[in-house]
Every structure is written in structure tokens, then in C-alpha cells.
Amino acid sequence: MAGEPLLKVENLKKYFPVRRGFLSMLLSKKELYVKAVDGISFSVNEGEIFCLAGESGCGKTTTARLILRLIPPTDGKIFYKGVDITSLKKREIRKVRQEMQMIFQDPYQSLNPRSRVFDIINEPLEINRKDLDFKEKQNLVFKALEDVRLPPEEYANKYPHELSGGERQRVAIARALVLNPRLIVADEPVSMLDASIRVGVLNLLLDLRSKYNLTLLYITHDLAQVRYIGNHLAIMYLGKIVEMGSVDDIMEKPMHPYTQALLSNVPIPDPTIKRRKIMIKGEIPDPVNLPPGCRFHPRCPYSQRICSEKEPPLIEVDKNHYVACHFPLR
Amino acid sequence: MSLLEIDSLKVYYSTRKGWVKAVDGVSFNVEKGEIVGLAGESGCGKSTMAFTIMRLLPPEGRIISGKILFDGENLVEKSEEEMRKIRWRKISMIFQSAMNALNPVLSIERQMVDAIRAHLPMTREEAVEKAKRLFEMVGLNPDRIKEYPHEFSGGMRQRVMIAMALAADPQLVIADEPTTGLDVITQSKILRLMRDLQKKLNLSIMLITHDLAVIAETCDRVAIMYAGKIVEYSDVVTLFTCPRHPYAYMLISAFPSIKSKGRRLKEIKGSPPGLINPPPGCRFNPRCPYAIEKCRVEEPPYIKIGKGHFVACHLAEKLDFSIGGSSHGW
């Protein structure tokens, strides 16, 4: 269905209860929650790379796990290909999951140290494609290895500890590709790799996207990666989306004070560019004790009274450019 | 006379499989009052350099040859007794993940006072006073000195580590990845703090990191390390605008930036070599697209190619990489 977004998320929420000591439970009945994801909505079109960016603790990783139904949402809906998958039963989820795969951040921990590369990539086939015989499965594994530019003869029999970080990440990508998914959720896939290897993996993702018309939900804290690989971007802060739009629009005309500050503080590998960095006071607050109104207001240089009273909704301020701020900067 | 002069330093680690040549003939200088960056990917030997200067190598690490002249005195020949007087007082170090190095069950005041009194002759009251003044210097509220590490955020803990490193007024501070793990805004604040303190106290700082963007914005001069050797050393503007070593050029070109649009970055094929049996000749030759026969056989000499500009490459004079301008050629 053309025009229908591949993935749509509506008012998604995930609250984690906080375990409290016995005494504080006696003294106060109020339940404390970490509102990791607090009502976010966005849609991802087929074939695009949608970036979810923000600092640690903003809820982006939790969002990834919600979409793949690794954890159940507290509220909200997730639509895949127009179908509501939020409360699907286990058996139906398994079918959907074959079309959605994930790449994790840590190349050293995301592969079973006791399995060979072949077995690691073969596992999704073993579980989901029992209709295939061994030869067919083997061919698919080899094809996946070739797709990620690891020659199968050399790599299939190796163990993870014999591979470098970049090679392991490629194996993880091959594992994600082998079931022919439509959507791949990538959680900081290159953040733990060396600089010279990162670009290789990023280019690989771009090439695979073109070759297979994949859709990527790319999660990172590094805005430079977003600029390089992303089409659309949503900036998260403390569980909410504060700005959303195309990567170019946001990077050239950021409208939320937080986005502005972030962009001005990202270091640039060019000593000839001198900029004035926007210094934001304070640190990211405790997610259990969220400030009232706009979550960013205690640190915002432009905050006014209304910001501490009323949460700003995410509204379209410019064509396809959404901001959640009472006084968006133009 | 330079504050720190490293001359042909070789540091190897003894392992069951042979000698790991972590630092294999490195020479460079740090002048008074400048910030020098030591950049390179993981495993290139930069942390080993830091530990060697402080003479804090583990038992497997041996200084095979070379000199480390600090204020004219060779640190390699110093005894442990003598080094104890130098460490922290003349040269101090901020370790990687230092913000996690604080003991969670002791108050910060207690830890700072213990550390101060271990190195400087002071009464407890004097040490507390000094700790408070150090807090002010790094922008922390001195009244919070009695709190515990978990009550401080990551950025604040890092400031505590900086404060402790400066307690005895050292001349040189070695900072090993001081901002890894911090969010971008906090990272900017910490780096700015370091630059301010450096100017105010006329410190020299050796900043070790893999993040070229941080180096571009913070350092005066930079040395790029690869597989235990320095491949290029110059002032920061020269390095980023017209590097001479292929690795330096390719590394800088492979760094995504929020300012660069659309251009596809080129990866460096292959991965850094193991340091037990590095490739013969120039260590970068297996991955270097410009390598000629000589590069595979003979190690390139480390020569001066301009004012304060050193390169180790056989083709340094012929290659011309101008970044931001036309493409390279020779």
C-alpha cells in the first residue's frame, strides 16, 4: 500500500515501577514510576531511515524494545503495515517479528560466544523457516555473509572472539538480514566501534537499504551519525519527542531550544570553525522526579511562566517540522 | 626546553604469546602551557603512553628503551620513591571512566581529603579548606562536599576527578578519555572547564582520546598514533586542513560531522594490526591505498616536514591531501 507508513506509533507509553524500600512504602502509598517513554507518536515510511536521537535516559532504547514487542507498552498503539500489533498474541507476534529485526549496540555481547558465526546467522532460519532444508538454509546464510562483505568460506566457522568489533557487528547485521525483514531497528550500531570502522558499517547499512529497500529505525545519541545516514529525525528528551522532521530541516533550522543547544555543542572535527556554544545549565533531571510542565523548562534559557505549568504539545510548526515548545525559535 | 620530551620510547608487554609492542619508537614534545592531543583508535598504544609517563605500568609492561624527559629529568631512570614525589605533584592523571573511580561508600570530602593528605603535608582542616577551594575552581558548590558520589551526576563526578588531579598544582595533566560516557552538553562544559583552567593555571594538558572532533576543538597540537607509532604530529589546524600521512587523512575524512552534507565518506578497509607481529615495513601498509613496494619492506623514518610538523611516511613529500578543497593527488 503506497502512502501507508510501514511503522506507526501512537501515544506510546512505558512506565517502569520503581522498587521502594519497605519503610517508604509504608509511609506513602503513592507509586513511583520512571516514565521512560511518555506518549510519543511518529511514523516511518517504507525505505527511509528514521533516526531517534537523544541523550542517555531519554527513552530511545526503550522505544526500540517496545516496537519489537520485547517489552509490553503501558499505553498507546503500534501499527505495522497498518495493522495494530500492540496486543497481538504470542503466535501472531512471531509472524510479525520475522519482518522486524534488531541490531544491538555492543558487538561483544550481542553474539553468543559459544556459537560459530554460521550458527549465529542460521538461528533465525532454524526457528522460523522449518520449511527449508539444510542446503537452502546454508545458502541463505552464505548470502547474508556476502551481503555484509564477509566471505563465507573464511568466516562461517569462526567464533566471535576471533573477530574484530567491526566484523562482529557485520555478523549481527547478517543475522538481522537473513529472514528478509522489512524493518530493522538499529540501536547505536556503531557507537562502540572505532572511528575508521564506523563509516564502513554505516556505508554498508546505506547500501543494504538501497539494495533491499529496507526501512531503518536508527537509534543514536550521536547527531553526526544522524546527519550522515538519516532522512528523518525525532529528538527525544526525558521520554518525549521535542522536535521531529527531516534531518536537513532540523539541523539547519532547529526550533526547539534543546535541539539548538545539542547541535551547538556537538563537536565538529574542524578546528577552523569557531562557534559560540549554547551553554545549558544543569544536568538531565532524575526521571522519577520530572519537572512539571515542559520537561526542559528548568534548563531552558527562554522559559517563561507557562512553561512550568503546561506541557507543550507536539505540533506542526512548519511543513513536516514538528516542535513541542510554547515558544519555538524561528 | 620543552616541558615533556619523549624520545624513541619503546614499551612492550610480555604475554604468553610474545611481546606486545604497544609503543614502538615514539618521540614527541609537550611545551609549557599547551594542550596536546594524542589521538588514535583502540589498541594504538595511547593509554600505554599515559601509563608509561606516570610509570604506572602493570608488571607485564616494560620500558625497553627510550627517554621521557620531564623538565629535563629522565623519568625512565627514576626509582619508585622518586616517582612518588613526581606523581600527582608535578604530573597528574585523570583516568578513563574516572568518574566511576570514586568509592561509593565514602563521602567525597573524605576521599579528597585522604588523597590530598597522602601527597601534601597538611592538617585535616587545611585539606578540607583546599578541597572546598578546588570545588569552586571546577565550578562545583563547595557546600556539597560532604555528599556521596551517587548523589552527583556523571559530569559532576568528572569535575571532582579534575579537582583532585589539580590539587597539588601539577605542571602537566594527562587526561585519558575524560569525556567518554558523558552527554554532549556536559562534555562541552567539561572541555571548556579544562581549557579555562589550563589558561588560568598555565597548565599543560595531554588529552588522550579517539574522538577527533574533541581534539579539533580543544587541542593546540595533535599526534596521531597508529599501531604503536606516531604517524603524524603537528598543530591542529595543519593536521585537519592539510595532513600528510594517508592514515591521518583517511581517518579525518572518515569522521562524520553534523556540518557535512550528502558526501559519502570513505572507509578504511581492514582493521588495525595485532601488536605482537605487526606487518613489516610501515605498519599501515596493508590498508594504505598509496603503498608502494618500499612501504612493505622499510619502516618510514619520522621526519620533520615543516615547522613543528612531523610525519612518518615514505611518500609524505609527494602526497598532498587538502581537505575542504580539491581532491588529493600526487
Added chain:
Amino acid sequence: MRSSIYKWSDKLQVYRRKLREFADIYKENKLGVAGLIILAFFLFMAFAAPLIAPHHPGELWLGPSLHPPMEGFPLGTDELGRDIFSLLVYGTHVSLVVGLFGAFLSVIIGSLVGLIAGYYGGVIDTILMRVTDLFLILPGLPLMIVLAALLGPSIWNIIFVIAIVSWPSTARVVRSQVLELKERPFIEASKVANSSDFRIIFYHIAPNVAPLVFATAVLGIAGAILSEAGLSFLGLGDPSHISWGMMLHYANEYGALVIGAWWYLLPPGICIILLVLSFVFIGYALDELLNPRLRRR
């Protein structure tokens, strides 16, 4: 198209190489090597028993009662005229069988409990852990004595009793490892690939827990041998399979201590000590080598 590379022979090659590397590192642990040597000696004794022992151990009245070592009887005779040396040699069987099977059963039960409790958490974990605690609290030796007395003197009952008493410690060790492992991304990756719980527990988690369990198991063998010796000494052993512990039991019953029959008392005692020590040494060596806390990546 391409030849199949997923061959068992390839996996075997990899295993052989890993074994050789492991052996190289193991060789450096002096105690471990000593343990292996002693164990080899006893294994030899066990397998070559029919060749070494001059007489069948059960044969009565081959010689005079309680006679010190003499011609044809290198370690003398017991109260029923049996050859002590033969008894000793054949006693190796009992100790090894009970030790190995007892520890094996204990490890199986403990690992299963630990895997399931650790992986599922919640109510299942609580129930299983409380059961484990219960067994931990019950005093081992008295419980073994009572059970052995109730169940009767059979070698299999002894094995069972030993396993029942010693599985909890394995369960706890396994559970704590599982708790750490299940958070790792490769487990999540498996879930994303629609892996069943069974597959995750037995295909992913168990092999990663196995090295640690192996080390604990070897120490468990030592404990099992000692337990069997103790139970037999108290008279609860199987009279149709005379173990070293039982030899000590009979020796005591028939006043060997009083008359100073060292040839009856010392050999079984020394054998017990040596065999237990050998497994302790090996177990410690393995623990050092395999414990993931001590050797990262």
C-alpha cells in the same frame, strides 16, 4: 554450489584445537597437574583391577584372620580372612562410581533448578529458591544418615542420598550466572528471532554456564566420595560392594584399632584422602581457569 562446511568434522577440529590450548594453560597449574596424576593412578587401579588384584575381593578365608602383611598378602588379611590388597583395589570402583554418579546427579538437579529459577524469575524463582534454601538448611550428614537408613543399604540409594543433599549449592551458583547472562544482548537477539524459552535456556544459556558448573562439579565429586566414605563407615553402605569406607567400618567393628592392625586401617584411609585430594586439586585448577569472573574475554 558450495560444499557444506557445517560438518561435524570441522567442529571436531575446532574442539581439538581448543582442548590443546586449554591443556597448555592447565599444565601451568601445579596442583592441577598433581591432581591429574593421582587421579590417573586411581583410574588405572580401577580399570586394571582384575589384573592387579591377586584375589577376588569377596573370597573368604583365603588366609588367617587379621594377619599383617605376609607372603601372598601384600597388605595382610581382614577379620574374615579376605585379602586386604584386593579389597583395596576393587574398592576403587565403588568410590569412583558413587563419586561420579552422585556428583553427576547432583549437578543435573542443581543446574536444572538454577536455570529455570534464574531464567523465569518471579514466582517460580521464589518457590524454587525457597526449596533450595530448605535443603541447604537441613543438616547434610544427619539427613543422609536418616535417608540411607530408611532406604536400605544399596549403592544406588547412596548415590541418590548424596545427590539430594548436595544439589542446592550448584543451583545457587547456576542461578546467579543465569541472572547475569540473561541480560546480555545475544539473548535478546534470540528473542527477536522468535526463540522459544526452551531454546534460550538450553542452547544459549546452559553452554555458557557449563564451564563454571564443570568446575563446581569436580569439587562435588570430591564431596561425594567423602560422603560415601562417611556413610559406609557408619555402617550404611552396601555390603555387596565393599568400599574403602566399609573397610574402615569393619576394621573398627572388629577392633583393628585395639590390636594395632595398621595394614587394615591405613590403606583405605590413605586412599580416601588421596582420591578426594586429587579431585579437589583438579576442581580448584578448573575453577581458576574457567571462572568467568577471573578470565574476561
